[in-house]
Amino acid sequence: MTESDLPVVHLTPGRWGDPAHPVALPPAALEALKHLGVRRPTTDPVDPPAAVDRPGLSPEQLSFLAGVVGAEHVASDLESRWAHTRGYSTTDLLRHRSGDTSDMPDAVVYPVSHDEVRALLAGAADHDLAVVPYSGGTSVVGGLAPDRRFITVDLRRLDQLVALDEISRTATLQAGVRGPAAEALLAERGYTLGHFPQSYEGASIGGYAAARSSGQSSAGYGRFDQMVVGLTLATPRGTIDLGRAPMSAAGPDLRQLVLGSEGAFGIITSVVVRIRPRPTERHFEGWRFESFADGLTAIRRLAQDGPLPTVLRLSDEVETAVNLADPDVLGGGSGGVLAIIGFDGPYNSGTAEVLTAAGGQNLGEGPGETWRVGRYRAPYLRDPLLDEGALVETLETAAFWSRIPELKAAVTAALVQKLTEQGTPPLVLCHVSHVYETGASLYFTVISAQTGDPVRQWRTAKAAASQAIATVGGTISHHHGVGTDHRAAYADEIGPLALEALQAVKHVLDPGAVLNPGILI
Secondary structure: OHHHHOOOOOOOOEEEOOOOOOOOOOOHEEEEEEEEOOOOOOOOOOOOOOOOOOOOOHHHHHHHHHHHHHHHEEOHHHHHHHHOOOOHHHHHHHHHHOOOOOOOOOOOEEOOOOOHHHHHHHHHHHOOOOEEEEOOOOOOOOHHHHHHHOOOEOOOOOEEEEEOOOOOOEEEOOOOOEEEHHHHHHHHHEEEOOOOOOOOOOOEHHHHOOOOOOOOOHHHHHHHHHHHEEEEEEEOOEEEEEEOOOOOOOOOOOHHHHOOOOOOOOOEEEEEEEEEOOOOEEEEEEEEEHHHHHHHHHHHHHHOOOOOOOEEHHHOOHHHHHHOOHHHHHHOOOOOEEEEEEEEEOOHHHHHHHHHHHOOOEEEEEHHHOOOOOOOOOOHHHHHHHOEEEEEEEEEEEEEEEHHHHHHHHHHHHHHHHHHHHHOHHHHHHEEEEEOEEEEEEEEEEEEEEEOOOHHHHHHHHHHHHHHHHOOOOOOOOOOOOOOOOOHHHHHOHHHHHHHHHHHHHHOOOOOOEEEEOOOO
């Protein structure tokens, strides 16, 4: 099965993935949780809440919304609003489970065109309505929980492949097209976008652009922001169309200002993206290295000197041990770390030569195919882990190659220290998920027992990890974005003058401050 065969999954409130295909923890995982001191909660999740203790929208506000999109496309019922409350970070899910409705929208609106989005934004300030754009809802950094009451603008009806230019190899996709739907639409014409983040089943084109998404095949296809050659942005003051040519020297590239803006400057309603012919063959395989340091040297050589595969990632010793239950996979239980490489197209033996010269051992297609097939099922494990009383969360960062070892050590130490101080010593897993000539990203997974206040527990640990990232010189986010969770760290990272410049852009495009208030800046 390829990505174009996967269905779009409409995520349910407070749980990840397709509810028709839940995942159960294997017995070995349940046993391992006992060693971390994990105990099953005594209370069940609250879903949905019984009521919301605050007034809804006024008749005048509802009339305005209905006048733009039609009354049948305005939902103010509890179920619709609950389904659009927050995103899918662990703290989001924990607050869902507690029945916390503090970040619930007052209504959900479903426009069908750019013009309707534009009209909603044009009248939002006059009707005292803050607006949060929503398509996949897969934010894990508080990107859907602004600082004031708001309505959600759900873009799911903007779901068309508008144009396909086979000469230029570009496609125009509306923002509400989900990842699997986009891939299926392009596959009908023999093309692929090649963008496959782990949130692929539920994420959308607009979300990819707004958060500078990066997918598993970024070594071969690039990040999503590298794929975008044009976009259309609706703002309270008008429409901005960007991307007259693939590259230009006509001033700063304003496409890059909009990409990653997370709905703070406007709502992206469509993008023009680079596409490529669908590969006729794919190959995945695993490689073993003695240590993470050895594997890091090997993948850096590929990133800097090539030949670079489509997929390139490296798990550390802990992640390798946890994810590979069969010790024979790594050569009779001798330890080591696992690298995954993948090719869209013919296998490049030159990559194998580089890895072998760097001390790598080819493990064949088995580990590679196991990883490929299970790629989108891994996030499903978080819900049963939370059900058992475990705290499980991820964080990511990036840095230049020379800083990667120190960055990994510092973040791991910070997480271990802060969680151990709370009486919940953790297991910290790490892998390199994306590579560049000059550096790479690190992706951490953390598992521990929960305290009585797991939201505060994680925020304390995450604050320490964020400080470690800043001290070593990494970025606060490589592909998850800023949202509210990283807002303060982002401001420190770019400095006060750059922050003031972004605030000026915000004021020009959104003078009423109705767009995702408190998100990003």
